[in-house]
Amino acid sequence: MASRLREAARGELSQEDEETVKLVSNLQKAFKDRGPKGVNLQLENAFLGHLASTISFSKDDYQNQKALADLRYPSEWYPATRKLQRKIILHVGPTNSGKTYHALKRLEEVESGTYAGPLRLLAHEVYTRMNAKGVPCALITGEERRRPGSEEPPNHVSCTVEMIPLHMKMDVCVIDEIQMIGDLERGWAWTQAVLGVRAKELHLCGEARTVPLIRELAASMGDEVEVNHYNRLTSLEMDDAHVGLDFKKLRKGDCIVAFSVMEIHALRQQIQKQTGKKVAIVYGSLPPETRAQQARLFNDPDSGYDVLVASDAIGMGLNLSIKRIIFASVYKFNGFEEVAISIPHLKQIAGRAGRYKTAHEANKEAEQASKSSNTTNIPVTTLEDVASKNAPQDLEKGEFEFAEPKPGGGLVTTIERSHMTFVRKALNAEPEAIKTAGLFPPDPIIERFANYFPPATPFSYILLRLHDISRIHTRFHMCVLKDQLTIADTVQPVEGLSVLDKVTFCAAPANIKTRTGRTVLYNLAKCVADQKNGDLLDIEGFDWSLLDRPVTANRSHLRELEELHKSIVLYLWLSYRFSGVFSTRALAFHAKSVVEDAIEATLNELTKTQMTLKKIRSRERTRVESRAEEFSEELQRAEEADKEQQENQTEEIVVPAGNRYEEADILDGAEDGHEVEPTDVTHEAVLEDVADESTEAEPAMTLKKAGPQEEEDDDDRDWTHDLEVDEGNRRMNESVDARGTDTNTAPGP
Template sequence: MLAATRQAGRLVSCPSNSLRLRRELQSRNFSTTRHARRDASFSKKNSHSDAKRPLIRRELSRPKQKFSDVLRENLESLRSELKTTPIGQKLDSEGSFRETWKLFTNNIFNPGDKDSTQPLVAARRKDHQALRDSWFERGANGLIDRIKYAFYNHVTSARFTPSDIRNQKALADLRYPTEWYPATRTVHRTIHLHVGPTNSGKTYHALQRLEQAKTGVYAGPLRLLAHEVYTRLNAKGKECMLVTGEEKRAPNDSLTSDLTSCTVEMMPLNKDVDVAVIDEIQMIGNAERGWAWTQAVLGVKAREVHLCGETRTVPLIRELCASIGEKLVVHEYERLSPLQMADKSLQGNLKKLRKGDCIVSFSVMGIHALRKQIEQTTGRKVATVYGSLPPETRAQQARLFNDPDNDYDFLVASDAIGMGLNLSIKRVIFESSSKFDGFRQRSLAVPDIKQIAGRAGRYKSAYQANKAAEEAAAQSLAEAKGESEPGKEHITEAPAVILQSMEASAEASSVIAAPAETIESQPNLESSSQAADAGKEPSKPEDSTLGLVTTLEDFDFPVIAKAMKEEPEPIRSAGLFPPAPILERFASYFPPGTPFSYILMRLHELSQMHSRFHLCGLRDQLWIADLIEPVQGLTTTDRNILCACPASKSDKELISRLMPAFARCIEQQSGGALYDIAEMPLEVLELDMSPSRDYLRQLEQLHKAIVAYLWLSYRFAGIFSTRPLAFHVKGLVEERIETVLHQFSFTENQRRKIKAAREKSLMEDFRRELMLEDEKEESKTSAFLAQQTSVTAGGDEFAGETDLEIMDPAERLASEDVATMQEQTMGSDVAEDVPPKAGSDEQTSPTDSTDVPEIDVIRSNTSEVDEVNLAHDIATTDGSKRKE
């Protein structure tokens, strides 16, 4: 048996010490899981007949592919593609493409001596390191984007005059984002920061103030939460509008309303309101969506701004408030019920499930696979909740789970429960400690683990929670998030005048030492029964419900247990994204025919900002920009909007046809009816329903195409004019998807293959890291935040709430293998295969970082990007904004 031990931050394995893995445990958010998985792999024999050795040793026995080989392969594959771009065609017509390409590749492979002080050599080495970092963080997709940028920069930069470069750098100065909202700076605002753990009551008070206000707005991270708030306020007789990137709802068909519930990207910045509530404020530090929270905090014109989230946001929010001279009141809360880690995992045994358990999975397929297996194993019914379910279905499933007097004892849900739902969960069980982030399998971050786990041990009993859900008109909105206790208050008074000297030294310090006066007070609490009778917030009961946290499998248990003991690091910076006016002026300094993707990356490269901010990364925008590049007649604003459309490389073939078709409709200002777009795969609706993965995949693609169409219909309403028809088709597709998923059969053989595929994905990361160590080339991985927020970074989804995909790559690969095998055996299962433990890790894999609500049933990388640059322009023209 191969032994594995830890020594001073290293993992040393094999008796001969032939493998030494030197890794900082905290250098990346996925290291912890890989350590645990490696330990498990060393002590566990592989069950397959052709693999008698541990997975790690088997992987390491394969030849290692060097970065230079990877780079050479991608350069060769990109050469013909770049030659067909407008800029490549121009070079080819001049007869200089071949010479230009030769010089470009030579500079990449021979960047020069690392000790050289020559600026040109230093720039080449910096570009070479950027290519390595892109590949390490985002794999092939990141490397391809970076190669394109490097080529465009090689061709274009020689044409810039010194004056052009100075103007570009001046426009890329993003150090003072508070100046982007001059109208808001004239409003005397008070910022209330409600902080505490889950189930502590921090959202309750903020929503109480919203209900009391004449005008107000709620902004949450999910369409799911925005819809919840919209429903509750209207149930209380307070007319409220729902605004998301793909949908608008108004009470009584009115065009306006004094109250609005929206996703945070859709926060109205030009509307004066009394109270604004911005939920999950810790998302301000997100590598790709953080800009939306920064925009909302700095730009909303509300006299009272209530921010709700984690305690680790306090230093940053203090800093922001001090920089704009606004009063900050900090409210601290404690958890209403205790929470603790269980002694051990379920060891893959679904018979150990207890009433009130919630298993968290990370894909639609994984959720339904678990549901079916649990029902077969226990004989009890299982409720399912994930964001893309229609709101009515989701509410019904929640009620079934909350009601103690029926057979729905268990819940299988996505990680959307971490953002807050009205669910009475006794124990949270993680099916896996890692998830697919769009690029690779990564460990769940500590804050995400704690937020999901914190949903265990609801303050109310299951019966009370169910009654509360049924009596929405009498219940406050915040109870949907399980929060209801007052706590300490700290009042921090920032100076009335912005500290200009501190702003001037922005690049030197990330902390504003604003003078402050702090007052602590503990409000008196009413008794629990009196508060409940009065319809007010109940106080903490003496007999609290204990919340438990565990995992389905043993190898995930130490990862979750370790995370539960850790405290997340404070959030040090807020996300930014350049507004549209800056982008448009910036683009004017480039010659005609310059690729828009290059302009986007160039702006990110040159951007300057205060150390309390970070630039949110681009994801699929660069790819979309290249897809629509051949379409002439589009303005910079048109291209910017199209690049923010919810589309991803996970559906490369579909989107490669669809996005240029959308762009041509905008160019021609016609042909945007749903039935006029030939690339829209509406023919799927004519097929007979069948529980096959091929049919399910076609439904998934049609759904994503409809979501993109709806999103564009709010930006170009006069062109994409058949919105009602699109909503109808979307509903039909969602019904079929749910029907097919319920009819699916999930075999043990499939689950084993899914697990193997996911482990293989983890091992690819592992091998890449070993390659970097072997080549002894330093990587920037120690600067994790900088990498995560750079233009080449990975992360959850640019500015977007990512919905669950039906199958993540591991599940899709396993499904294809099984389908082939079933064809060869005439549909029979392979009896000789030894099945793994029930409910094992093999069923999942993910793609959902912040699961979505009602609109999409299977969108992998859709996101509603309501960018800063569209917040002012687009909302006033077509009436909606961008991604979640």
């Protein structure tokens, strides 16, 4: 095999040997990314490929396939953009540094522009903020469209990144959370936006570790680069001690972060039992509207909801008045195994601690300023002319992260004493720079590639084949195929779907982890193929009887409501792509609102039940001893990156918030903009600290066990070009997705 690899490097392999080397490489990568399950999936797909190899391709057809799969120069996909001389302005810094606030101030000043964020919640907030300030702004997300009530079309748009209008010329485009360009699943959307947006000024907000990659991309396109570094405006420190399970020690403004729905509910109920305090709750599979309502309760000092229990869904999107972050664990199930959370992810969550000036206060000031300047606020309506009770309501202001920060430091600690060392050192460590940007072929390439295969060829195999033979530049990585393969196999039996229809369905926010979710998906695909029977109440699989049942404190009932909500969201998403088939959109919005009310009522009832916490915490302590070595792996990599950076660094520059420096004024290797000293982290030191600190026992709590576990949260995906835009095991269902529960994501544009 080594000799074949050398021959491959020299380009001397036959086609058969080239395929063998490719398979070995894919198996290695699958094991690294997804473990044994990834290897099994790759072998299954390789076998399907072997069966499909009986298809006879001419030499010209094979060469044309390889040409289509040549993705090394994605900037050439946007010729109209390449004619522009753009200026890329980076706003980089930690959470609570005001970077997005300053970028949005620029967006308000220009005649035309777009905000693109990773979450529907963020798009909603900018949409509301802009219109409140008298700037007409439309909203575009995967399953919702809104515009101001004025007759003239608005020049400003707030959208999710996948829905960014690449066809529109504009003065300014603000792209939030730019570090997600390196994400293995959604990174393609940020890459598409950076390469394709037709804006004079492109403002990118996010972490400093993206700066080298963005500079490289800008150089390849001939764009000018400017870097603004921001320092955190409030302090962030480790608390003196861990919390343990004596929840009487909790303070007003505390937020406990856990990574499974079962533990989130167990913690909430035990806190209420011990302290008598009301507890708000936020996790990924809750609808965005429900999460926003819970955030409002927590932020309101008079509501009585003094404590928040949440998943890592709080990492972005919600502006929460958190004084202290408490990690219930530093492990998260990634879909295949439990791993220590990454340093960037931990720092992002921890950074939520520290008081904010809420967006509600900021909008009040804006409204007062608007009145004093005789500016009339623009009424906001939905695109659908339906009765207000059926229309989607604007989310209330004050729960999102685009407000100007105000002073007030934050604290970070843990429940387990043994986790303190890991969190402390992670907060002081500098993450590695992002080296590659996500990539996925656009729809026209997929459609042309699929035309080389017989009509009965499984579409999942076509996607895999294109993925496997693609060629990309070293500054990019191919985004992984995740739910798209299952979606493709689910709709494969439906006769009458075109290739473009299948591409669209593979981008849909389908809940494919349950039998009910897959049934709904299949029936919706049947409606598209038949071009009829698309009324919401006529489609099988929607369990409307749930809404007639009395509210009960039952986890199974909550899970079923969440599943119904996802099915309605899928219907709405498809209604914008197949409007002639799915015509009862107003009814779907009303049903969605009713389900959200039922979810909220069920959450309130769940506070009266009890769940087991002792077993969860016992498992956590056992994990500390058996896998303590993993505590140091991320930190060691960070240490190596710090040392390498120090060797290459000639001078350190930290730019105060709001100041602008031209690219020529920033020395190479000095763009991080952090004042944190590199940590002195060693493998032995971490193991010794963990061993010393893991001996202290916590008070045990015994509670009754509750019902079934929660499904893992799904991303909303959007990669349809016309719109300018993607039953695991018990632990998979118990896992909570950190980001992307209200996104519009897919593997390709």
